[in-house]
Amino acid sequence: xxxxxxxxxxxSVAEHRSFAEAGRRLSxxxxxxxxxxxxxxxxxxxxxxxxxxxxxxxxxEGALFLDHCRAGISxxxxxxxxxQGRRSAPSGLLTVTAPVLFGRLHIQPAVTQxxxxxxxxxxxxxxxxxxxxxxxxxxxxxxxIAELPDSALHMTRVGExxxxxTASPAYLAVHGRPTSLAELAQHQLIWxxxxxxxxxxxxxxxxxxxxxxxxxxxxxxxxxxAAAVAGLGVIRTLSYQVTEQLASGQLExxxxxxxxxxxxxxxxxxxxxxxxPNVRAFIDAVRQHLRTRTL
Numbered sequence: 001x002x003x004x005x006x007x008x009x010x011x012s013v014a015e016h017r018s019f020a021e022a023g024r025r026l027s028x029x030x031x032x033x034x035x036x037x038x039x040x041x042x043x044x045x046x047x048x049x050x051x052x053x054x055x056x057x058x059x060x061e062g063a064l065f066l067d068h069c070r071a072g073i074s075x076x077x078x079x080x081x082x083x084q085g086r087r088s089a090p091s092g093l094l095t096v097t098a099p100v101l102f103g104r105l106h107i108q109p110a111v112t113q114x115x116x117x118x119x120x121x122x123x124x125x126x127x128x129x130x131x132x133x134x135x136x137x138x139x140x141x142x143x144x145i146a147e148l149p150d151s152a153l154h155m156t157r158v159g160e161x162x163x164x165x166t167a168s169p170a171y172l173a174v175h176g177r178p179t180s181l182a183e184l185a186q187h188q189l190i191w192x193x194x195x196x197x198x199x200x201x202x203x204x205x206x207x208x209x210x211x212x213x214x215x216x217x218x219x220x221x222x223x224x225x226a227a228a229v230a231g232l233g234v235i236r237t238l239s240y241q242v243t244e245q246l247a248s249g250q251l252e253x254x255x256x257x258x259x260x261x262x263x264x265x266x267x268x269x270x271x272x273x274x275x276x277p278n279v280r281a282f283i284d285a286v287r288q289h290l291r292t293r294t295l
Contacts, residue, residue, distance in 0.1 A: 004073075004076070006036055006039075006040050007069050007072070007073065008026070008073065009022060009026060009028070009033055009036045009037065010036075010037060010040055010048065010065075010066070010069060011066065011069055011070060011073065012025055012026055013033060013037060013049065013056060014048075014049070014058055014062065014066045014135075015138050017055060017056045017057065018056060019033045019034050019037075019056065020033075037049060044065070046059075046061045046065075047059050047061065047062070048061060048062035048065055049062055057136070058135060058136065063135045063136075066135055067135065067270050070270055071270065074275070074276050088277045089118060089120065089277060090114075090118040090120070090121040090277045090278045090280075090281040091118070091120035091121055091277070091278070092120070092121070092122065092278065093122045093123075093124060094121060094122070094123050094124070094140050094141070094278040094279070094282060095123075095124040095126070095138055095139050095140050095141075096111070096123060096124070096125050096126065096139070096140065096141045096142070096143070096282065097125075097126040097127075097128055097132045097137075097139050097141075097142045097143065098125070098126075098127060098128075098142070098143035099127070099128070099129055099143065099145060100127045100128065100129050100221075101221055101222060101240070101241055102143065102145060102240060102265075103125065103127040103143065104127065105240060105243075106240070106286075106289060106290060106293065106295075107125065107143060107286065108125060109289055110282075110285040110286045110288070110289040110290075111123050111125055111282075111285070113285055113288075113289070114281060114282060114285040117281075117285075118281065121278065121281070126139070129221075131144075134268065134269070134270055135270070140269060140270075140276075140278065140279060140282075141267050141268065141269050141279055141282055141283075142267070142268040142269075143265065143266075143267060143268075143286075144265075144266050144267075144268055145161060145238065145263055145264075145265050145266075146263060146264075147263065147264065148264075148266060148268070154268070154269055154270070154274060155266045155267060155268045155269070156266065156267050156274070156283060157264050157265070157266050158265050158266065158267055158283070158286050158287050158290055159264075159265040159290045159295050160262040160263060160264050160265060160295065161238045161239050161240050161262065161263050161265060161295045162238070162239040162260070162262050162263075162295075163236060163237070163238060163239070163260045163262075163263070164236065164237060164238070164239050164242065164253060164254075165178075165184075165234055165235070165236050165253070165254040165255045166228060166234070166235055166236075166237070166242050166245070166246065166251040166252060166253055166254060167228060167233065167234045167235070167251065167252060167254060168228060168229055168230070168231045168250060168251055168252070169249070169252055170231040171188075171228075171231040171232070171233060171234070172252060174231075175187060175188065177254065178234065178254060178255065179255070180255070181255070184234060187233065187234050188214075188215035188216075188232065188233035188234065189214045189215060189233050189234055189235075190214060190215065190216045190217070190218075190224050190227050190228055190232055190233045190234065190235040191214040191216075191217045191218075191224075192217075192218065192219070192220075192221050192224045192235075192237070193217055193218065193219040214233075215232055215233045216232050216233060221237060221241055224237070225237065225241060225242055225245060225251075228242075228245075228251060229245055229250045229251060234254065238263070239295055240295045243294065243295075265290075265295070267282075267283055267286065
């Protein structure tokens with residue numbers, strides 16, 4: 001039990017990035033917490049945490065160790081639940097992150113249904129258009145829309161989205177309808193910028209290299225879509241980002257024969273967490289929601 005208590009202490013320090021906060025939550029003095037972590041690092045022969053006067057952060061070895069600790073604690077808790085006959089209903093806090101627009105359109109509705117079904121569950125939803133570190137930011141599940149590299153994280157695929165070109169009827173009435181990627185060089189383009197690169201053109205690289213500058217460039221997808229609706233030019237987005245505008249007729253689909261590969265929508269979580277009641281319920285809720293939606 002002492003080893004288990006030590007691991008719980010390490011997890012608390014890592015998640016709260018504070019010896020004092022971990023001690024408060026575990027009813028231990030900061031000195032006891034500090035000594036416990038120091039003894040753990042000595043026994044393992046590696047540094048798990050970087051300490052400064054202002055912050056506590058994980059080393060690379062610490063992040064890996066935290067992943068395995070969480071998985072092990074989860075398995076132990078599930079074993080107690082089974083043997084003691086307790087119902088494994090979702091409860092406590094579940095932290096989820098997702099891209100802003102996708103989260104608003106598809107994750108928040110799933111979370112709303114989840115909260116209605118499980119009164120003991122609390123959800124913290126972080127809508128961010130950046131890649132979040134699950135370990136560093138204490139996230140249980142991350143929604144990612146991309147081809148993902150191999151990592152220590154586990155994932156489950158829940159859908160896929162297409163890349164699409166669209167423009168407003170007013171723009172097409174004035175400038176005509178492009179019938180090929182090559183013709184886009186003759187059109188006014190709207191590009192979406194983000195922190196991952198100067199533009200997210202998805203197939204427009206050749207047009208960009210030709211020196212054809214965009215008519216409008218913005219670092220927010222919803223603003224770019226609004227510009228397309230206003231008739232400023234042709235935009236390329238992910239399909240879910242313009243679903244409402246296509247359905248209302250504000251935008252029209254172009255180049256339907258475009259064969260760009262689809263992008264998977266995946267849920268990422270740390271090893272051993274898939275069977276946690278909170279994570280399992282969230283995965284089921286998202287799958288049920290997306291089953292009745294067109295992405």
